[in-house]
Amino acid sequence: MGLGQKIIEAIEGFRDSQRKKQPGVVGQFWRDGGKQLLYDLPIVPGGMVIDAGGYKGEWSIGMVSRYGCRSWIFEPAPVFFQYCQEYFGKNALVEVHKAALGGENRKAAFSFFDNGTSEYGAGNSQCFEVDVIDVARVFDEAGTSIACLKLNIEGGEYEVLERLLETNHILLCDSLLIQFHRQPAGYKESYENIVAALQKTHVRVWCYEMVWEKWIRKDIQ
Template sequence: MASLKRWIDLKRNPWKAPLHKGMKAWKADKASDSHLLQYDDLPEQPVVLDIGGYEGGWSDLVLAVRPAAIIHIFEPHPGFAKELRRKFSANANITVHECAIGAQPGQITLSDSADASSAFGAKSGQTYVAEVRSVADFFAASGLQSVDLAKINIEGGEYDLLPGLIDAGLIGRIKRLQVQFHLFDPSWSADRDAIRKQLDATHSCAWCYTFVWEEWRLK
């Protein structure tokens, strides 16, 4: 059934071909096991940004191999943020920021769709308004000079956040970046290409499954 849905989606939206190709390769390579979930090469107490925290599952993976990790989790959904604070209440090294993070401060209306909550395609009656914190303000307030690992999975918000990091001259502080680029609009392929070209000035792409997950490491 899932494969049929993907086939129908591709027939209706041929511009999604890179996403479907990337997902097919991701599954064939069992990439979750070989790439995304391995963090035992991090320092003993890495500084980590979990941008798009949801239920904290990704942070759990980091903590499983680096229990002393200092983690900043960004989660704008009030319900999920509350649960994250409860879940990690005994760990003083984890800070939950109940906000989105982007190029500029402000507010954003997000669809209330669990781990797929997004500013794109939000429907009336199924939304919430979240604070957006400037990434430059966060780095200035936190005093972070170096980040060992950052994960970005924010349902389209990466097209605002990453240029914000680059324009503010902060991208060079991130040693290892894992990002999920999303494809909700045909124009986003060109947007992704433009961001990747900028990233290439400071980082090298370690591996890539187009519009699924990719990793960049500081040169």
């Protein structure tokens, strides 16, 4: 192992130890395995995943390397879209889309806050226009079941899930990884309604409230 790799591993080890020391649900998530929990999924080579809120593509990197699956990344922030596009540029298993998922096709103004970039954040000087794409259309274009739908989209998950439930495209999701957020206004009622609806078709395997949840379709369970 080269010196550079040793330094990287040392830094990551320190970060991991700090994460585990955090109080409450966040710390418990990391103590229970953290990111490794996000990779234990019912996926076979050639399966398809959707990575909504791709950021720097870390989850897709892990999924493609572990399972040999295909990934569609949706990342609206120009800097992170470009990062993913350059990183995966020669990887035929990955498509990177400069767009956000939503309940309909529309334009939206997003505010840039690194990995908290959102349509629902407080406005700042780094606002930019985003193409929001109807998630039902994306599923139709995929033309296959989705081995995992990963949602980390800073409040947009409610709109996406409501649309999938409305159109019954939710039945095409073998599994879901969802990070729910305390936004937009009315999120509590939306969360309760979504959970109640999901329980008809999927089983919640584990839940770290407002951190991450994992759901598996009942016939796969």
